[in-house]
Amino acid sequence: MAEQAFVTLATNDNYARGAMVLGKSLRNHDTSKKLVALIGPEVSEPCQSVLRRIFDEVLVVDVLDSGDTAHLAMMKRPELGVTLTKLHCWTLTHFSKCVFMDADTMVLSNIDELFDREELSASPDPGWPDCFNSGVFVFRPSEETYAKLLEYCSEHGSFDGGDQGVLNGFFSDWATADISKHLPFIYNLSSVAIYTYLPAFKQFGQNAKVVHFLGKNKPWSYTYDPKSTQISGNVSDAAAHPSFLLDWWKLYSSTVVPALQEQFGDQPFHSGCVESQ
Amino acid sequence: MAEQAFVTLATNDNYARGAMVLGKSLRNHDTSKKLVALIGPEVSEPCQSVLRRIFDEVLVVDVLDSGDTAHLAMMKRPELGVTLTKLHCWTLTHFSKCVFMDADTMVLSNIDELFDREELSASPDPGWPDCFNSGVFVFRPSEETYAKLLEYCSEHGSFDGGDQGVLNGFFSDWATADISKHLPFIYNLSSVAIYTYLPAFKQFGQNAKVVHFLGKNKPWSYTYDPKSTQISGNVSDAAAHPSFLLDWWKLYSSTVVPALQEQFGDQPFHSGCVESQ
Ligand SMILES: O=c1ccn([C@@H]2O[C@H](COP(=O)(O)OP(=O)(O)O)[C@@H](O)[C@H]2O)c(=O)[nH]1
Ligand SMILES: O=c1ccn([C@@H]2O[C@H](COP(=O)(O)OP(=O)(O)O)[C@@H](O)[C@H]2O)c(=O)[nH]1
Ligand SMILES: [Mn+2]
Ligand SMILES: [Mn+2]
Numbered sequence: 363m364a365e366q367a368f369v370t371l372a373t374n375d376n377y378a379r380g381a382m383v384l385g386k387s388l389r390n391h392d393t394s395k396k397l398v399a400l401i402g403p404e405v406s407e408p409c410q411s412v413l414r415r416i417f418d419e420v421l422v423v424d425v426l427d428s429g430d431t432a433h434l435a436m437m438k439r440p441e442l443g444v445t446l447t448k449l450h451c452w453t454l455t456h457f458s459k460c461v462f463m464d465a466d467t468m469v470l471s472n473i474d475e476l477f478d479r480e481e482l483s484a485s486p487d488p489g490w491p492d493c494f495n496s497g498v499f500v501f502r503p504s505e506e507t508y509a510k511l512l513e514y515c516s517e518h519g520s521f522d523g524g525d526q527g528v529l530n531g532f533f534s535d536w537a538t539a540d541i542s543k544h545l546p547f548i549y550n551l552s553s554v555a556i557y558t559y560l561p562a563f564k565q566f567g568q569n570a571k572v573v574h575f576l577g578k579n580k581p582w583s584y585t586y587d588p589k590s591t592q593i594s595g596n597v598s599d600a601a602a603h604p605s606f607l608l609d610w611w612k613l614y615s616s617t618v619v620p621a622l623q624e625q626f627g628d629q630p631f632h633s634g635c636v637e638s639q
Numbered sequence: 640m641a642e643q644a645f646v647t648l649a650t651n652d653n654y655a656r657g658a659m660v661l662g663k664s665l666r667n668h669d670t671s672k673k674l675v676a677l678i679g680p681e682v683s684e685p686c687q688s689v690l691r692r693i694f695d696e697v698l699v700v701d702v703l704d705s706g707d708t709a710h711l712a713m714m715k716r717p718e719l720g721v722t723l724t725k726l727h728c729w730t731l732t733h734f735s736k737c738v739f740m741d742a743d744t745m746v747l748s749n750i751d752e753l754f755d756r757e758e759l760s761a762s763p764d765p766g767w768p769d770c771f772n773s774g775v776f777v778f779r780p781s782e783e784t785y786a787k788l789l790e791y792c793s794e795h796g797s798f799d800g801g802d803q804g805v806l807n808g809f810f811s812d813w814a815t816a817d818i819s820k821h822l823p824f825i826y827n828l829s830s831v832a833i834y835t836y837l838p839a840f841k842q843f844g845q846n847a848k849v850v851h852f853l854g855k856n857k858p859w860s861y862t863y864d865p866k867s868t869q870i871s872g873n874v875s876d877a878a879a880h881p882s883f884l885l886d887w888w889k890l891y892s893s894t895v896v897p898a899l900q901e902q903f904g905d906q907p908f909h910s911g912c913v914e915s916q
Contacts, residue, residue, distance in 0.1 A: 489831075
């Protein structure tokens with residue numbers, strides 16, 4: 363049986379920091395699967411090195427350079443650059459099955475059981491719950507599916523400008539066809555849900571297996587003081603998911619920052635950690 | 640075959656106005672089903688009269704007076720008064736199947752096809768999408784289910800303090816068991832969804848069949864000028880679903896207000912319609 367993998371994506375150093383935390387969180391919970399990071403060519407060399415220490419495979423995907431139908435799709439829909447990079451995960455045909463996870467997600471327990479599910483399994487999106495959220499999904503790498511996805515992309519674009527719109531357009535029977543393809547919401551718990559229906563979060567939130575820092579403010583948008591373990595920045599928003607955000611920063615500052623320091627050496631870099639006076 | 644019915648609930652004159660609009664909207668779209676309104680004893684006599692002109696059955700439900708297990712549940716969980724009144728819909732055993740609809744909903748097309756579904760069918764709740772929203776649901780009246788629901792209510796209460804918490808606790812396999820019990824979101828389109836995922840609303844919103852004015856501000860929280868067809872009040876919120884709100888007010892002012900005027904006669908009453916100077 364061919365291998366299975368968790369796959370993520372980072373097109374720049376900020377998302378790369380997210381990918382590192384995600385990778386560490388998967389390792390910490392003893393995943394038996396391979397870890398793959400797709401990265402864009404703009405990810406710096408030191409970040410690539412850190413990613414290579416955490417992930418089994420780090421693949422640079424350059425849509426502009428690809429010379430294939432992805433390039434053509436890109437010419438037709440230039441706004442879909444990151445989306446087209448994400449779709450590239452379908453080309454990982456040396457794996458029989460994969461779970462894609464956004465770089466702004468973090469696992470809170472072992473989730474290898476997701477590999478029992480079929481393509482395309484995902485959790486509902488809070489907001490428009492007949493759409494799935496494309497931050498966590500089970501898929502089967504396939505050149506054929508990849509080609510169809512690119513074709514769909516070129517012809518229809520994305521109703522929301524991103525990969526979620528494309529994937530929901532393509533896998534359009536998700537809401538109505540097969541309940542086993544509905545991953546429980548605790549596999550993609552987004553901060554949005556915490557404040558829109560707090561009693562449900564209080565009832566079910568302790569079972570969360572994956573937290574997704576969906577939306578404009580990402581964990582790396584804040585700064586953190588490792589000594590006082592305090593988060594600063596636009597904290598009014600952070601207050602919506604304080605303990606998850608703190609978990610992210612604790613993991614990041616304790617395991618990722620030292621690795622970044624080593625790789626960047628004398629070069630200055632933005633760790634996001636500050637020492638309060 | 641026993642008859643089928645749409646059922647709603649109003650415990651006071653404000654929600655009664657909502658129920659009237661809902662009833663009118665169902666009639667305007669030529670439903671072939673019966674219409675039933677459960678009301679609390681505080682609904683005024685003129686409002687009861689108007690409800691009787693729109694609905695086939697108007698039943699006063701007084702939980703405090705019921706002398707049955709509902710009364711006992713009420714003693715144990717006094718905060719669940721309205722919820723217990725809603726659960727009363729399961730006692731409508733002269734109907735083989737019913738669709739419950741909140742008084743703050745309005746239909747935009749004929750939805751009789753919902754009677755093809757089984758208990759308990761409902762749309763996902765935006766916010767915590769593994770819960771169903773209890774504003775629209777298909778159920779089978781049954782004294783047995785009613786007794787079990789009351790027992791559940793007394794023992795577990797409601798995790799959100801309302802009927803949605805009770806019903807999701809009781810029908811707890813909704814998220815995972817049977818996709819046919821997932822009503823498409825367009826059968827319970829709540830205003831929340833419009834601003835949390837606007838691109839999806841733009842893509843799918845034109846197919847809306849039921850709009851649900853979920854949340855603190857109800858259509859009757861605003862005022863309306865029929866001449867200029869302008870809504871006033873806390874309009875920042877109204878702006879999130881302007882055309883649906885206007886549809887509600889047009890139906891209300893053209894068909895419900897004249898009926899209320901007739902019934903209230905010389906008595907002053909709050910129509911919510913104002914004439915701008
Ligand atoms: O500039 C970008 C934007 C997005 N992404 C990747 O695409 C995913 C989806 O974007 P994002 O998480 O920002 O969207 P949201 O979940 O907030 O809708 C990210 O997690 C990353 O994996 C990326 O690598 N670079
Ligand atoms: O004081 C009340 C509160 C609620 N309801 C009924 O219970 C439903 C659910 O309450 P609401 O719609 O206010 O809750 P939301 O949908 O905003 O969560 C209403 O539509 C009414 O049918 C009622 O009759 N009187
Ligand atoms: Mn994301
Ligand atoms: Mn409601």
